[in-house]
Amino acid sequence: MTSKAIHMNQQFTSSVIEQINIGLIGVDQNGQIILWNQWLEKYSHFTADDAINQRLLSIFPELKNSRIMMAVNDVINKGFPAVISNVFNRQPLPLFSNSSSTDRLYISINMIPVKMQDQSCCIIQINDLTASVKRENVLEQQVEERKKAEAVMEIAKQKAEESNRAKSDFLATMSHEIRTPMNGVLSATGLLMDDHCLSREQYKLIEVANQSGQNLMSIINDILDFSKIESGKMTLEAINFNLHKTILDAIDLMRPKLERRPVSLEIDYSVDCPEFFFADEGRIRQVILNLLSNAVKFTTEGFVRVSVRSEGHHDNEECIVISVRDSGIGMTKEQQSKLFQAFTQADSSTTRRFGGTGLGLAICKRIIELCQGDIQIDSVIDEGSDIWFKLNLPVTAVNQNHPTASIEKKSVLVLDEELSNAATLQKKLSELGMRVFRVSTIKDAIQFFSKDRPSIHLIIADFVKPEVSAEKFIKSIRAETALKDLPLIILTSVMMPGDIEKFQSLGYMAYLTKIEYQSILERVVSIVMGYAEQGEIPNEIINYLSLTGAEIPRLTKPIDLTGKVLLVDDLKVNRMLAGCILKKIGFDVDEAGNGEEAVEKWRNNKYNLILMDCQMPIMDGYDATKMIRLLEHTEKRSPAIPVIALTANAFEEDKQKCLLAGMNDVVTKPIEMDQLVKTIKHFLT
Amino acid sequence: MSSVKTVCIVDDSRVARMMIKAMIKDKQPGWEIKEAGAADELVSAIDGESVDYFSVDMNMPGMNGIELIEKIKPDRPNARFALLTANIQESVKIDVEKLGAKCIHKPITEDSVGKMLDYFNG
Amino acid sequence: MDNRVFLSELEEDFLGELFNMGVGKSANALSQMLGQTIEMTVPDIEVLPIHDFNLQQSQYFPLCCVSQQVSGAFDAVSMLVFPHNTSLNVVAMMMGEQLPAEALIELQEEAMSEMGNVVLNACMGDISNVIGDSIFLELPTYRLAISDLLIDEHEAKGDVVIHMNIKLIISSSKESGSLLLILDPRALPKLKVVLNNYINAYS
Numbered sequence A: 001m002t003s004k005a006i007h008m009n010q011q012f013t014s015s016v017i018e019q020i021n022i023g024l025i026g027v028d029q030n031g032q033i034i035l036w037n038q039w040l041e042k043y044s045h046f047t048a049d050d051a052i053n054q055r056l057l058s059i060f061p062e063l064k065n066s067r068i069m070m071a072v073n074d075v076i077n078k079g080f081p082a083v084i085s086n087v088f089n090r091q092p093l094p095l096f097s098n099s100s101s102t103d104r105l106y107i108s109i110n111m112i113p114v115k116m117q118d119q120s121c122c123i124i125q126i127n128d129l130t131a132s133v134k135r136e137n138v139l140e141q142q143v144e145e146r147k148k149a150e151a152v153m154e155i156a157k158q159k160a161e162e163s164n165r166a167k168s169d170f171l172a173t174m175s176h177e178i179r180t181p182m183n184g185v186l187s188a189t190g191l192l193m194d195d196h197c198l199s200r201e202q203y204k205l206i207e208v209a210n211q212s213g214q215n216l217m218s219i220i221n222d223i224l225d226f227s228k229i230e231s232g233k234m235t236l237e238a239i240n241f242n243l244h245k246t247i248l249d250a251i252d253l254m255r256p257k258l259e260r261r262p263v264s265l266e267i268d269y270s271v272d273c274p275e276f277f278f279a280d281e282g283r284i285r286q287v288i289l290n291l292l293s294n295a296v297k298f299t300t301e302g303f304v305r306v307s308v309r310s311e312g313h314h315d316n317e318e319c320i321v322i323s324v325r326d327s328g329i330g331m332t333k334e335q336q337s338k339l340f341q342a343f344t345q346a347d348s349s350t351t352r353r354f355g356g357t358g359l360g361l362a363i364c365k366r367i368i369e370l371c372q373g374d375i376q377i378d379s380v381i382d383e384g385s386d387i388w389f390k391l392n393l394p395v396t397a398v399n400q401n402h403p404t405a406s407i408e409k410k411s412v413l414v415l416d417e418e419l420s421n422a423a424t425l426q427k428k429l430s431e432l433g434m435r436v437f438r439v440s441t442i443k444d445a446i447q448f449f450s451k452d453r454p455s456i457h458l459i460i461a462d463f464v465k466p467e468v469s470a471e472k473f474i475k476s477i478r479a480e481t482a483l484k485d486l487p488l489i490i491l492t493s494v495m496m497p498g499d500i501e502k503f504q505s506l507g508y509m510a511y512l513t514k515i516e517y518q519s520i521l522e523r524v525v526s527i528v529m530g531y532a533e534q535g536e537i538p539n540e541i542i543n544y545l546s547l548t549g550a551e552i553p554r555l556t557k558p559i560d561l562t563g564k565v566l567l568v569d570d571l572k573v574n575r576m577l578a579g580c581i582l583k584k585i586g587f588d589v590d591e592a593g594n595g596e597e598a599v600e601k602w603r604n605n606k607y608n609l610i611l612m613d614c615q616m617p618i619m620d621g622y623d624a625t626k627m628i629r630l631l632e633h634t635e636k637r638s639p640a641i642p643v644i645a646l647t648a649n650a651f652e653e654d655k656q657k658c659l660l661a662g663m664n665d666v667v668t669k670p671i672e673m674d675q676l677v678k679t680i681k682h683f684l685t
Numbered sequence B: 001m002s003s004v005k006t007v008c009i010v011d012d013s014r015v016a017r018m019m020i021k022a023m024i025k026d027k028q029p030g031w032e033i034k035e036a037g038a039a040d041e042l043v044s045a046i047d048g049e050s051v052d053y054f055s056v057d058m059n060m061p062g063m064n065g066i067e068l069i070e071k072i073k074p075d076r077p078n079a080r081f082a083l084l085t086a087n088i089q090e091s092v093k094i095d096v097e098k099l100g101a102k103c104i105h106k107p108i109t110e111d112s113v114g115k116m117l118d119y120f121n122g
Numbered sequence C: 001m002d003n004r005v006f007l008s009e010l011e012e013d014f015l016g017e018l019f020n021m022g023v024g025k026s027a028n029a030l031s032q033m034l035g036q037t038i039e040m041t042v043p044d045i046e047v048l049p050i051h052d053f054n055l056q057q058s059q060y061f062p063l064c065c066v067s068q069q070v071s072g073a074f075d076a077v078s079m080l081v082f083p084h085n086t087s088l089n090v091v092a093m094m095m096g097e098q099l100p101a102e103a104l105i106e107l108q109e110e111a112m113s114e115m116g117n118v119v120l121n122a123c124m125g126d127i128s129n130v131i132g133d134s135i136f137l138e139l140p141t142y143r144l145a146i147s148d149l150l151i152d153e154h155e156a157k158g159d160v161v162i163h164m165n166i167k168l169i170i171s172s173s174k175e176s177g178s179l180l181l182i183l184d185p186r187a188l189p190k191l192k193v194v195l196n197n198y199i200n201a202y203s
Helices: A003-019 A038-044 A067-078 A130-193 A200-230 A243-258 A281-297 A333-338 A348-354 A360-370 A422-431 A442-450 A466-479 A499-506 A514-534 A544-548 A572-585 A595-604 A621-634 A652-661 A673-684 B014-027 B039-046 B065-075 B090-098 B110-121 C009-034 C050-056 C084-095 C101-131 C185-200
Strands: A023-027 A033-036 A082-084 A107-116 A119-128 A239-242 A263-269 A276-279 A302-314 A317-326 A374-380 A384-394 A411-416 A435-439 A458-462 A488-492 A510-513 A564-568 A588-592 A609-613 A643-647 A665-668 B006-010 B032-036 B053-057 B080-085 B102-105 C038-040 C044-049 C062-072 C076-083 C135-137 C141-146 C160-170 C176-183
Touching: A023 A038, A038 A119, A067 A082, A067 A107, A067 A119, A067 C101, A082 C101, A130 A200, A130 A572, A130 C101, A200 A360, A239 A243, A243 A263, A243 A281, A243 A302, A276 A384, A281 A302, A281 A317, A281 A360, A281 A384, A302 A384, A360 A374, A360 A384, A411 A422, A411 A442, A422 A435, A422 A458, A422 A514, A435 A442, A442 A466, A458 A466, A458 A514, A466 A488, A466 A499, A488 A514, A499 A510, A510 A514, A564 A572, A564 A595, A572 A588, A572 A609, A572 A673, A588 A595, A595 A609, A595 A621, A609 A621, A609 A673, A621 A643, A621 A652, A643 A652, A643 A673, A652 A665, A665 A673, B006 B014, B006 B039, B014 B032, B014 B110, B014 C009, B014 C185, B032 B039, B039 B065, B053 B065, B065 B080, B080 B090, B080 B110, B090 B102, B102 B110, C009 C038, C009 C044, C009 C084, C009 C101, C009 C160, C009 C176, C009 C185, C044 C050, C050 C160, C062 C084, C062 C101, C076 C084, C076 C101, C084 C101, C084 C176, C101 C135, C101 C141, C101 C176, C101 C185, C160 C185, C176 C185
Parallel strands: A263 A302, A411 A435, A411 A458, A458 A488, A488 A510, A564 A588, A564 A609, A609 A643, A643 A665, B006 B032, B006 B053, B053 B080, B080 B102
Antiparallel strands: A023 A033, A023 A119, A082 A107, A107 A119, A239 A276, A302 A317, A317 A384, A374 A384, C038 C160, C044 C160, C062 C076, C062 C135, C062 C141, C076 C176, C160 C176
16 A cells, blocks of 8 residues: 555544544553544544543543453453343443433444553444434333233223123022923923823913913023023033924924914925035024014014025035025114124013013024024015024935936826915926825715816825824725725824824825925925835835934833832922822832931832932932942942932033933933933833 | 372262362372263272371262252261352352362362362361 | 264363353343343264254244354354344343334344454353363354354365254343354363373363
């Protein structure tokens, strides 16, 4: 470099040192200041002239024994660089934002060792962090305020949740407490109603008491359900079931509630929709019943129609839409918006007009949500409502291999003595593409065949008195050689026990009731035609029950059980009621008032069965059962005695608790004879 | 200081043992010096012999110095123990003193070994 | 790989002792900054390929690393490494006041740099005293490293590293960090001279 260049370079360097926005202090081996740039003049109240050749401590006496001085010594003596951060050394030097200010700067310092003419010197670099520290402080404050606000909200939220939980718990407890005495009322009135010695007047009064009790029970059950959902205790179970049958049963249950209003209860189950699913039938039935009961309540004339269709499937799941539509009073938009909220009815005046807790739809909505479904309403005031819900349900395969045949263009003769159904039936069959001929008496039917008529593939017969006419008709038909193999379907209004066996033995190929036929007519007809085409006869008469896999009510005496039963319950009234039922069934009954007594009696007597209440003083039912199972094991008693739990709690977890204690099954209170018989029959045969 | 004393140096570092040994020999030429590189080695090195002083390193694999002193001190109530450690925290010193031993700070220098010998002799 | 290719048993032994003493000073410095007792582990010396070294570090969790280049008596990188979470706790301990996590993260880099500087200086200063030779240090650099990339393979001078590791454990919380000295094998002759000067004096 030329001397000019060196000069330039030095000038440039020193102007950088003076202009740079960093404080620079140079300290030599003896601790004397050799550099003090403009930045420091600006912020320190000392000029370079003041500072140069002074010791750092005489400029900043407060630095005595400070970390900065120690670091400077280390840098000079050991040659190690040092970092003095703003974090641990808040405002370590008396530097101020301007000459008149007392606000200290926030700074960070780096110290670097340098060798100059064999001297170890220290360069102190000072960075002004004031702006960013202030920004940080503001940020910190904001964070703190936000946290405070969040904490306040969190407390409020917790309180709200707590009180909500407390409310749910209270409702659940109260409902449970009411259910127990109500069970007594219902069982007692139920038993009285079976008593044939009552006068008409007395019967009417008891019926009112029973009916009111049942209404109260359903309200309590609603509340219990609702509080269970609210407190997150409701769980879903899954079983194999026939959705079609579930809906038909629900419709059947609603029929009495129409009370002679001109309302038709209809079902429209789409042919391409599967019927068997693996899901929580109980909950789905509950929703359908709820929707139906609302529809029936608010419809004075016209129809209530349940329709089921499929919106396609994914993997093994079918997307099912179930809609309950009515021609009732309908709702305004505003009413619709409040519909699924708890404790509200569309119009608060409706509470008085129609009764009910207003919980039903709220429960429905929550159940459907629990099933990951969706529930919606369409409604026009004075025209009616359509509430529908959508669920994805796993489909289960049905093991039924009936042959089927095309029914289009086939001819069918409808014999309809009643005439009430003829038009609908004819319409339906025509819709299916069949050619329909109608006659209204057996005589006409016989005549129909004697004339030169197009060949008939099928007869559907509907008699006023099937118990008489069914036999007469089929005999006269079969008498004709040409008609020997013609398939016959019989249609009746209600199914009586033994009907199925009877019609099967007469030779009818299928049997339908009027409630069912609309939905399964097509299937039944095509199955019947399938068998006819192959010249076969099905093993069992084709009917709704056999198609849906339901149990067929046989014409047998339902109650044929005998033996000795130990009835364990701490409440005398319960023992009395259950005792009545057991005696009616045909049992000898012995009683015990608590678990201890029960174990004692069981050791000294021979019983065929124990009915065990769960909650009892002295020793509860769980412990008593465990004790019995233990004694059976140690004393090598066999066979093990069946123990059936009696419990007012129908929750799955209660059942599990019973089974874990060694009980065989659970019967819920109030005891119903059918349920009890069904349960214990299994253990006594 | 007329009697012949036995001192045992326990340190996993051979260099450290060499240094300590050299410095002790320099100042107490008559003393018998034993060495051990780890706790288990120590047991066989001094089995059945009387040892007056122990110079124990703090940081050793397996059993550390404090644990080692805790273990052997009850059987040798008259011996003196010095614990050599690079860990110069006050809390460590307190722990060692509680144990009835002397805390000597590393590095191993004439000065630090001198302090140890003063403790043994004093 | 065999350590003795690079260092004799005695050399390695003494290096460990040296490092141990240095870290003793570091632990004391750290202890004073945190107001906590610090426990130390026995030094762990290994020679291995950089790639394997990186793999050995607990996989994929973020580490805070303050490093200072060392030159003079020997060439190395000294590092103080904490898992990221631990580092936040350490900063919190140093601050000695309740600060929200957001603020701690803001302060982390500065605080760790200063702490690393103090701790590493203490260690190297002590080593320099014992061997009686000068050691030069550069200003600390702070970085957040994914653990398996603690040493940048491209920046590294050789394909193997000699690394020494002592864990510093905070007694009260059992959280720990490491003090690492990573030696450049090519500068080894220099180091051997230093070590042997010392060893020969006593054997």
